[in-house]
Amino acid sequence: MRASPNHLIVIFGASGDLTRRKLIPALFNILKQNLMPSNFAILGVGRTEMNNEIFRDEMKSSLATFSEIQSTKDKDALEKFLSLLFYCAIDTFKPEAYEALKNKVDHLDSDFKLDDNIIFYLATPPNLYDKIPAFLANQGLNRKTHKLIIEKPFGNDLDSAKTLNRELLNFFTEDQIYRIDHYLGKETVQNILVTRFSNHIFEPIWNRNFIHHVEITSAESIGVEKRGGYYDNSGALRDMVQNHLLQLVGLIAMEPPILADSVNIRNETLKVFKSLRPLSQENIRKDIIRGQYLHSTINNEKVLSYRDEEGVRRDSKTETYAAMKFFIDNWRWSGVPFYLRTGKKLPTRVTEVVIHYRQTPHHLFCNTLGLPNDSNQLVIRIQPDEGLLMKFGMKVPGAGFTVQNVNMDFHYSSLTDKKIPEAYERLLLDCMLNDSTLYARGDTVETTWEFINPILEAWKEDAGIPLYGYPSGTWGPDVADSLIEEPWLKWRHPCKNLTDDGIYCEL
Numbered sequence: 001m002r003a004s005p006n007h008l009i010v011i012f013g014a015s016g017d018l019t020r021r022k023l024i025p026a027l028f029n030i031l032k033q034n035l036m037p038s039n040f041a042i043l044g045v046g047r048t049e050m051n052n053e054i055f056r057d058e059m060k061s062s063l064a065t066f067s068e069i070q071s072t073k074d075k076d077a078l079e080k081f082l083s084l085l086f087y088c089a090i091d092t093f094k095p096e097a098y099e100a101l102k103n104k105v106d107h108l109d110s111d112f113k114l115d116d117n118i119i120f121y122l123a124t125p126p127n128l129y130d131k132i133p134a135f136l137a138n139q140g141l142n143r144k145t146h147k148l149i150i151e152k153p154f155g156n157d158l159d160s161a162k163t164l165n166r167e168l169l170n171f172f173t174e175d176q177i178y179r180i181d182h183y184l185g186k187e188t189v190q191n192i193l194v195t196r197f198s199n200h201i202f203e204p205i206w207n208r209n210f211i212h213h214v215e216i217t218s219a220e221s222i223g224v225e226k227r228g229g230y231y232d233n234s235g236a237l238r239d240m241v242q243n244h245l246l247q248l249v250g251l252i253a254m255e256p257p258i259l260a261d262s263v264n265i266r267n268e269t270l271k272v273f274k275s276l277r278p279l280s281q282e283n284i285r286k287d288i289i290r291g292q293y294l295h296s297t298i299n300n301e302k303v304l305s306y307r308d309e310e311g312v313r314r315d316s317k318t319e320t321y322a323a324m325k326f327f328i329d330n331w332r333w334s335g336v337p338f339y340l341r342t343g344k345k346l347p348t349r350v351t352e353v354v355i356h357y358r359q360t361p362h363h364l365f366c367n368t369l370g371l372p373n374d375s376n377q378l379v380i381r382i383q384p385d386e387g388l389l390m391k392f393g394m395k396v397p398g399a400g401f402t403v404q405n406v407n408m409d410f411h412y413s414s415l416t417d418k419k420i421p422e423a424y425e426r427l428l429l430d431c432m433l434n435d436s437t438l439y440a441r442g443d444t445v446e447t448t449w450e451f452i453n454p455i456l457e458a459w460k461e462d463a464g465i466p467l468y469g470y471p472s473g474t475w476g477p478d479v480a481d482s483l484i485e486e487p488w489l490k491w492r493h494p495c496k497n498l499t500d501d502g503i504y505c506e507l
């Protein structure tokens with residue numbers, strides 16, 4: 001692993017939830033693994049008035065909750081980490097306030113010999129995304145060695161994403177902009193590339209001649225929690241599909257890149273997004289299902305409906321579930337349907353991609369139900385119980401040739417005792433190393449919006465498109481089953497444990 005150059009990390013939105021729960025613990029974990037640069041400092045910026053000491057105390061208590069501090073080594077690392085945390089209170093909406101920030105940045109840079117390498121992390125509400133970069137540039141804080149990390153949502157639709165890209169590019173170059181999509185930072189998402197391109201057995205059969213369809217599920221058992229205000233203006237399509245799940249599709253469907261670097265990998269995913277078959281009004285009505293969770297009782301506890309959640313409009317039509325069928329019109333995938341679904345308040349938390357292979361061309365054997373044997377499946381489990389599962393037919397011992405579908409499974413937990421690193425650890429480290437491979441490029445973001453935008457418009461304009469209710473704790477509206485046309489095929493009902501599908505699930 002290359003050593004990362006010295007860095008100052010400036011976090012806007014330093015008193016917010018993301019900083020506390022994800023960014024500070026990720027930076028601390030990088031330090032614990034001895035991967036932080038030799039010289040670094042972290043500067044929190046926010047409107048809340050506090051000094052360095054208060055900021056350090058607050059971050060210390062966050063680390064106690066969201067990180068592991070057990071050994072003496074961890075405790076020493078904590079002391080060092082806290083001593084390198086600083087805070088600067090400014091009104092981030094006021095351009096003149098940035099002069100004070102510049103002074104602070106200059107001091108830290110020279111005191112800690114940080115070589116003018118600065119990351120500005122925008123962990124703020126999106127209404128600051130077009131302001132902070134301009135105000136930084138005004139202070140000369142957009143030099144070549146300065147980088148900008150932007151959290152999602154990257155735009156709210158195609159037009160706003162294009163406008164935001166344009167505005168950012170007025171002040172920073174594309175190479176300096178890191179659009180974070182935390183799904184790309186997940187180990188198991190990166191493993192899609194390794195599974196496909198480091199094993200000769202998969203790639204030759206990774207195409208329309210062998211694959212019948214691809215199924216992607218990203219289910220959450222939680223609801224909108226305290227984020228009703230944000231979510232009600234977003235919905236599942238904007239919150240999960242346009243970014244995280246289409247990025248997954250990009251990695252599953254891409255052609256082999258020439259090199260595993262940011263230009264080549266992102267060029268290939270862009271080609272996938274450009275090949276997504278545009279959705280006609282008829283497709284939107286027929287092939288896209290939206291749903292919203294209703295109240296129910298789970299494990300004897302009453303669960304609120306979406307419309308009763310804090311911050312949500314009582315007559316809200318925002319979808320908390322979306323399922324869709326779409327095609328990728330290129331040589332490799334022509335005619336292969338992709339089925340994708342995501343939702344909140346589903347029975348369990350699971351994200352996985354399932355490659356369903358075609359059935360054998362001639363059915364010699366039957367399964368235990370007397371039907372032609374099921375086709376092979378490769379399950380790529382992103383979370384939890386991260387791993388791979390291959391399903392194939394085996395002879396049931398005894399007379400005749402009865403076939404049973406069996407599992408061959410690999411669990412990440414068997415590869416290492418180490419905890420799988422959090423997505424933010426990998427992404428922050430990559431940014432310090434100037435590696436943007438796992439960040440979304442401007443053109444890929446715009447292309448995914450191009451695909452999603454017609455759905456958003458149709459849902460807004462056409463009141464005749466139904467929004468189905470589904471009781472919390474179920475797999476979403478039943479009507480989503482009809483997306484898969486073949487009567488013998490259905491969505492998988494994955495469980496918390498990779499191998500436990502189709503049986504009783506622990507919820």
Ligand code: BG6
Pocket residue numbers: 220239240351
């Ligand atoms: C976020 C969404 O980007 O991803 C959330 O805004 C969602 O609504 C979350 O819960 C899911 O991420 P993960 O890593 O828990 O699957």
